Amino acid sequence: MMELESHLKDIESEYEELSRKLGSPELASNPRLMKDVAKKHSELGKIIHAYEQYKDMKKKLGEARHLLGDSDPEMSSLAQAEAESLENDLEESEKNLQFLLLPKDPNDDKNILIEIRAGTGGDEAALFAADLFRMYGRYGEKQGWKTEVISSHPTAIGGFKEIIFSIEGDAVYSQMKFESGTHRVQRVPETEASGRIHTSAVTVAVLPEAEEVDVEIEPEDLRIDVFRSTGPGGQSVNTTDSAVRITHYPSGLVVSCQDEKSQHKNKAKALKVLRSRLLDMEIQKQENAISSTRRQQIGSGDRSERIRTYNFPQNRMTDHRIGLTLYKLDMIMEGEINEVIQSLVLEGRMRKLKSLK
Numbered sequence: 057m058m059e060l061e062s063h064l065k066d067i068e069s070e071y072e073e074l075s076r077k078l079g080s081p082e083l084a085s086n087p088r089l090m091k092d093v094a095k096k097h098s099e100l101g102k103i104i105h106a107y108e109q110y111k112d113m114k115k116k117l118g119e120a121r122h123l124l125g126d127s128d129p130e131m132s133s134l135a136q137a138e139a140e141s142l143e144n145d146l147e148e149s150e151k152n153l154q155f156l157l158l159p160k161d162p163n164d165d166k167n168i169l170i171e172i173r174a175g176t177g178g179d180e181a182a183l184f185a186a187d188l189f190r191m192y193g194r195y196g197e198k199q200g201w202k203t204e205v206i207s208s209h210p211t212a213i214g215g216f217k218e219i220i221f222s223i224e225g226d227a228v229y230s231q232m233k234f235e236s237g238t239h240r241v242q243r244v245p246e247t248e249a250s251g252r253i254h255t256s257a258v259t260v261a262v263l264p265e266a267e268e269v270d271v272e273i274e275p276e277d278l279r280i281d282v283f284r285s286t287g288p289g290g291q292s293v294n295t296t297d298s299a300v301r302i303t304h305y306p307s308g309l310v311v312s313c314q315d316e317k318s319q320h321k322n323k324a325k326a327l328k329v330l331r332s333r334l335l336d337m338e339i340q341k342q343e344n345a346i347s348s349t350r351r352q353q354i355g356s357g358d359r360s361e362r363i364r365t366y367n368f369p370q371n372r373m374t375d376h377r378i379g380l381t382l383y384k385l386d387m388i389m390e391g392e393i394n395e396v397i398q399s400l401v402l403e404g405r406m407r408k409l410k411s412l413k
Contacts, residue, residue: 060153064107071100103156110149117142155405163264163339164230169206169332170262173218175238177256182215184241184366185258187389189219192235194391201225206325207313220329222265229264234377234400236262237363244369253369257362265328266335273331279303280323285314302326309333378403 074097077083083090120142123135172188174181196203202224209217223232239258244251285299299314300322311333313326365374366385373388373396374381380399382388388396 060150060157063157064103064153067100067103068107071097071104074100103153106149106153106156110146110153113142113146113149117146154409158405158408161230161233163233163335165227166229166264167222167224168228168232168262169220169222169265169329170232170235170260171218171220172216173259174216175257175259177241177254179211179213179215180241180243180245180254181256181258182211182217183213183245184239184256185216185219186214187241188239188258188260189216189221191389191391191393192223192232193221195393195397196223196225196391198391198394199225199231201228205315206329207311207315222328229262231397231401232262233264234262234397234404235260237361240362240365242365242367242369261336263332263336264339266331268331271331271334271338273304273327273334277305279305282319298322300326302330304330304334307334307337375400 074093077093078090078097083093117139120135120139124132124139126132126135170192172185174185177184193203204222204224206220206222208219211217237260239260241256241258242253245254248254279302281301281303282297283299283301284297298317298319299312300319301310301312302323303310309330311326311329313322313329316322316325363375363377365372365376366389367373368385370383371385372381372383373385375396378399380396382395384392
C-alpha cells in the first residue's frame with residue numbers, strides 16, 4: 057500500500073495544479089484546452105474523493121486500536137468491534153482505489169454503434185433481433201442515453217435481419233462492450249402450433265464510435281454507389297436513388313445505408329459505420345497481439361462465442377462467461393439489464409487487476 061499511497065500523493069499534486077489552471081484567465085480564452093483540463097480534473101476528483109475517505113478510515117482505525125488496551129473493559133470491547141468493522145471498510149476502500157487507478161481503456165468514454173444480426177432460426181431469429189434492439193433501447197432510456205437507428209433491414213413480420221444503431225451518453229462503451237457475441241434464445245414461436253421450443257441465435261457487435269481523427273480514410277480508397285432503397289420483400293420504398301453503398305478497398309468492408317430519404321444523410325451514416333468498423337478491426341488486431349489482454353477478457357473474446365442464453369419457458373437468462381443465472385427474463389427484456397451489465401463490468405475490472413499483479 058506504501059507504493060499506492062506514494063502514487064496517490066502525486067495525483068493529489070496533479071489535481072491541485074489542475075485546480076489552479078481552471079481558475080486562470082489564460083485557460084478561459086481557450087475553450088478546447090479548458091474542456092480537456094476540466095475533464096482530467098473531474099476524473100482525478102473521483103480518485104481524490106476516494107483517497108480522502110480512505111485516509112479518514114485509516115485515521116479512525118488508528119484511534120480505535122489505541123483504545124484496545126483501555127482499562128475499561130467495555131470501552132476496550134467497543135474499540136475492538138469498531139476496529140474490526142473499520143478494517144473491513146478499509147480493505148474495500150483500498151480495492152476501490154486500485155480499481156480507480158487501473159489503466160483505462162482508451163475507448164471507454166466513447167459512444168457506440170451496436171450491430172445486431174439474425175443468425176440461425178430464420179424469422180424467429182429476426183424477431184429476437186428486434187427484441188434485443190428494444191431491450192437495449194429501453195436500458196439506454198433508463199440511463200439517459202440517446203439511441204438512433206443508423207441502418208436496418210426489417211422483415212415483413214416485424215423482425216430485423218440486421219439493425220445498426222448508435223447510443224450516445226456518458227462512457228457508454230465502458231458499460232456495453234461486453235455485449236458482443238452470440239445471444240441464443242429458446243422459446244415457442246407464435247407460429248408453432250405444437251408448442252415445440254425452438255432455438256435461435258442472434259449476433260451482437262458493440263463498436264466504439266470512431267471520430268475522423270481516430271481513423272483516416274483516403275477518398276481514393278472508397279467506391280460509393282447509390283441505389284433505390286427497398287423494404288421487406290424487396291419492394292421499392294423510395295422513388296429516388298437515396299440509398300448509399302460504400303466499399304472500402306483496403307479492408308474489403310462494405311457498408312450500406314438506406315433508412316434516410318436524403319442521400320447525403322445516408323452517406324454520412326454509412327461513413328460513421330465504416331469508421332467504427334475500421335477502428336474495431338484495429339482494436340481486435342491489437343488484442344490478438346497482446347497475450348495479457350486475452351487473459352483479462354471475459355470469455356474468449358471471439359465474436360462468434362455464445363455468451364448468453366435467454367430461455368423463455370423458464371423465464372431464465374444465463375450469461376455463460378461469468379456463470380450468472382437470473383430468473384427474471386421478462387424484466388430483462390424490458391430493459392432491466394443493469395445487474396447483468398454491472399456484474400460483467402466488475403468481473404472485467406477484477407481480471408484486469410489480477411493481470412497487473
